[in-house]
Amino acid sequence: MQLSWTSFLLCAALAAAPADLIVSAGKVVTMDAQRRVITDGAVAIAAGRILAVGPRAEIDRDYQAKRRIDRPDAILTPGLINTHTHAPMSLLRGIADDLDLQDWLTKFIFPAEGKNVNEEFVRAGTRLAVLEMMLGGTTTYTDMYYFEGAIADETKKAGMRGVLGQTIIGFPVSDYKTPQAALAGAELFIQKYKNDALITPAVAPHAIYTNSPETLKAARVLADKYGVPYIIHVSETQKENDDCAKDHAGATPTAYLQSLGVLNTGRTLFAHSVWSSPADIAILKAHHVGVAHCPSSNMKLGSGTAPIAAMLDAGVNVGLGPDGPAGSNNDFDMFEEMDLAAKLAKVTSRDPKVLPATKVFEMATLGGARALGMEKEIGSLEPGKRADLITVSQSAPNAWPAHDVYSMLVFALNASDVQDVIIEGRPTVENKRPLTLNPIEVRRQATAIRAKVDASLK
Numbered sequence: 001m002q003l004s005w006t007s008f009l010l011c012a013a014l015a016a017a018p019a020d021l022i023v024s025a026g027k028v029v030t031m032d033a034q035r036r037v038i039t040d041g042a043v044a045i046a047a048g049r050i051l052a053v054g055p056r057a058e059i060d061r062d063y064q065a066k067r068r069i070d071r072p073d074a075i076l077t078p079g080l081i082n083t084h085t086h087a088p089m090s091l092l093r094g095i096a097d098d099l100d101l102q103d104w105l106t107k108f109i110f111p112a113e114g115k116n117v118n119e120e121f122v123r124a125g126t127r128l129a130v131l132e133m134m135l136g137g138t139t140t141y142t143d144m145y146y147f148e149g150a151i152a153d154e155t156k157k158a159g160m161r162g163v164l165g166q167t168i169i170g171f172p173v174s175d176y177k178t179p180q181a182a183l184a185g186a187e188l189f190i191q192k193y194k195n196d197a198l199i200t201p202a203v204a205p206h207a208i209y210t211n212s213p214e215t216l217k218a219a220r221v222l223a224d225k226y227g228v229p230y231i232i233h234v235s236e237t238q239k240e241n242d243d244c245a246k247d248h249a250g251a252t253p254t255a256y257l258q259s260l261g262v263l264n265t266g267r268t269l270f271a272h273s274v275w276s277s278p279a280d281i282a283i284l285k286a287h288h289v290g291v292a293h294c295p296s297s298n299m300k301l302g303s304g305t306a307p308i309a310a311m312l313d314a315g316v317n318v319g320l321g322p323d324g325p326a327g328s329n330n331d332f333d334m335f336e337e338m339d340l341a342a343k344l345a346k347v348t349s350r351d352p353k354v355l356p357a358t359k360v361f362e363m364a365t366l367g368g369a370r371a372l373g374m375e376k377e378i379g380s381l382e383p384g385k386r387a388d389l390i391t392v393s394q395s396a397p398n399a400w401p402a403h404d405v406y407s408m409l410v411f412a413l414n415a416s417d418v419q420d421v422i423i424e425g426r427p428t429v430e431n432k433r434p435l436t437l438n439p440i441e442v443r444r445q446a447t448a449i450r451a452k453v454d455a456s457l458k
């Protein structure tokens with residue numbers, strides 16, 4: 001009897017396939033095609049990818065992991081996807097608030113960046129941003145800034161996933177003095193990272209009002225040469241639309257970009273799209289342009305309300321982004337973006353049925369992946385996808401008693417409730433403790449640079 005039991009256990013162990021990691025939780029929100037929410041569920045992971053998602057008992061029967069994380073009191077979800085930000089601007093947090101976008105940019109941000117932004121600044125700012133993002137459950141972020149190669153290096157070192165766009169802009173900036181030089185630098189950056197597991201390089205012309213039509217077109221040619229995303233701010237303010245109409249025979253910025261031919265090919269992501277007309281929304285849909293909705297930024301800068309419900313109804317892929325922390329937010333909190341996206345849509349339409357929690361949580365996960373053209377890789381918990389997932393603790397009073405998980409995630413839980421973060425199968429935050437960045441060192445560097453920025457503006 002003893003022998004046969006041993007044999008049985010041995011056979012069971014042999015039958016269980018090897019995994020690197022099993023993560024289990026009280027609820028697993030999969031965002032798969034059936035939108036399964038599994039009570040007492042688990043995810044098995046190997047070589048950075050998801051092997052299986054299912055009831056914990058089944059996963060434990062079928063897989064034997066070297067390591068496990070068990071959170072019976074937490075919700076396990078896909079990692080959150082930030083579709084628009086400017087990470088190193090973390091070091092300019094709160095430098096100038098409560099201003100019009102054009103004044104904020106031209107009187108404060110561009111001068112402060114001109115005097116302070118160098119590779120060291122960008123590296124320290126990225127470490128700070130990535131630390132905050134990871135602790136808040138973001139597993140992929142989308143960036144537009146200068147020295148994007150240094151941002152990629154720091155992002156990769158921290159084990160974070162990034163879609164990182166080298167800025168192309170029509171005047172001399174910290175890294176390149178001309179748009180031609182920026183395009184040449186962007187090409188080298190793309191070549192270096194185009195096959196990286198964590199980094200997706202991108203080309204990011206800043207906006208139509210800071211780039212010539214030739215540059216906007218050349219950036220498209222470069223993006224398409226390597227099949228990387230083209231990321232641009234579009235229709236952020238009414239002024240941008242008014243100026244575009246004056247300069248381009250009444251066209252909206254979206255119609256202008258279409259007329260240049262830059263929407264005909266490749267992957268495109270528009271940040272903001274606040275002042276989008278129904279005709280613009282049809283263009284977004286026809287050209288598969290993704291939209292990064294930034295409710296905090298749009299509210300704080302008084303930009304307006306993007307017609308997100310109409311975009312979703314039209315089948316446009318919409319994700320969420322906090323935008324930069326220097327004056328348009330001022331943090332990287334995706335839980336806050338979810339909460340505000342829902343409430344902004346409801347208050348402006350005076351209809352509480354608009355943008356329900358399920359749709360908003362989708363924007364923060366699978367919708368963001370679709371907007372980036374990465375839905376085959378990230379955005380949901382499904383076998384074969386990259387293993388980017390988080391657990392969100394329900395141990396704090398703001399989580400009691402738990403009813404609907406989507407309502408909890410969008411309206412009640414906070415970034416500070418995030419307990420574990422796994423990116424590409426690797427834990428980067430465990431039980432709220434960052435494993436890949438040293439917060440004391442990150443803070444020391446940020447404080448030292450703040451002193452330099454302050455002195456430069458006197």
Ligand SMILES: [Zn+2]
Nearest residue numbers: 233271323324
């Ligand atoms: Zn922006």
